[in-house]
Amino acid sequence: MKSFRKIIWTIVAIQFVFTTICFAFFAPETVITHFGFKRIDSVGPRYMLFLEPICTVVSGLLIIWVAKVRRRENGIKENLEVIMPAEGMLLTGHLLIAVIMSVLVLDQIGLTHILQLY
Numbered sequence: 001m002k003s004f005r006k007i008i009w010t011i012v013a014i015q016f017v018f019t020t021i022c023f024a025f026f027a028p029e030t031v032i033t034h035f036g037f038k039r040i041d042s043v044g045p046r047y048m049l050f051l052e053p054i055c056t057v058v059s060g061l062l063i064i065w066v067a068k069v070r071r072r073e074n075g076i077k078e079n080l081e082v083i084m085p086a087e088g089m090l091l092t093g094h095l096l097i098a099v100i101m102s103v104l105v106l107d108q109i110g111l112t113h114i115l116q117l118y
Contacts, residue, residue, distance in 0.1 A: 001078045004067060004087050008060045008094060015098045016053045022105050023049050031108045049108060052101035059097050063090045 027046040034041040067087050071078060083091070106112045 001067070001071065001080070003081055004083050004091070005064060007083075007091055008064060011091075011094055011098050012053070012056050012060050015056045015101060018102055019049055019053050019105050022109055022111075023047070026111060027109045032110070033108070035107075046109075049105055052105050056094075056098050056101055060094060063094050066090060 023046060027049060029046060030043045031046050031048055032040050032042075033044040033048055067090055068078065070086055071080075071084070076084070103112065
């Protein structure tokens, strides 16, 4: 379980560092906070970029809790240092959430249109 947590928090740290780099070097004073029908609905201050890492932290905490509950239900001790297959799926889901949040950060500062990602 310890290695599972390390991987979760490493993903969170990478997301936070990525957002901090975008905040420091690329973000304008106002960023896009909401899109609707392919148009910008609202803008806000650039510190709003840090909502994505906060969402990643919350999802990480939730995923750790789910893994703990599954281990308890299956009678597996928490100190067993093996990542179970179901936990691997949870890690994949958490990584996917972090990637989506990173693309959202790029979208909010306008880099996805410059890079023509979609």
